[in-house]
Amino acid sequence: MALLGPDLALDPLTGDLAMSGGTFYLQTSPRQAVSIAIRFFVGEWFLDRERGVPYYEQVFVKSPNLQHVAALLRAAILAVPGIGELTQFTFQLVGRILRVTWAATTDAGEIGPVVEEVGL
Template sequence: MTIDLALSDDHDLALDFVGRASLIDGAARVAQQIKVTLLAFLGEWFLDTSFGVPYFEEVLVKAPNRAAVEAAFRARIGDVPGVSRVRRMGLEIDHGRRLLRVSYEADTSAGLLAQVVDLHRP
């Protein structure tokens, strides 16, 4: 069993009213790790420059190749510990709100996980 520190909705460490951190496991842990991976730019983390999504290289380019973008997201989700296979992947782009919505279904060690992650500029 793998555990992780719980993160809040704004991606900061989740603390209770006396300042104690909480732990998560199972499907919640896998979902959180996938979201953290999708929010990270490739090379952003100095301890592992292979971690993250190649946004500058493949996603945020003048004419992105949709198949390559989907393949990049599939590969990054598949690299998360506990994920065995990505069954379904969907990308929805909202140019007006500058939003990329990534929806996926993945087979994980905790069962089938279906999530929607909104990637946007704050």
């Protein structure tokens, strides 16, 4: 799932739009693109309902297939432009919270480890 162009910069702690003095900034970092890819639910984008991670259908279900969940998340991360390989990847699924820890090599060097949370 290649993401399109730069995104509005997000605060890495809150996930809110980052702004300074009333100005929004654009961001092209692979770290933010991975964060967006991990948090992107299938059906969320009106221009392509097939893009994203099928959280409702395959992750946040009773007795999910954890190997399949790992494959879905790895694929979402590796599809981000600029990500070379995952050097660390773990996840925990507790109730309605998914915590993903990842690190990767990029064209510009190493990223991570980074912890991302997705919840319902």
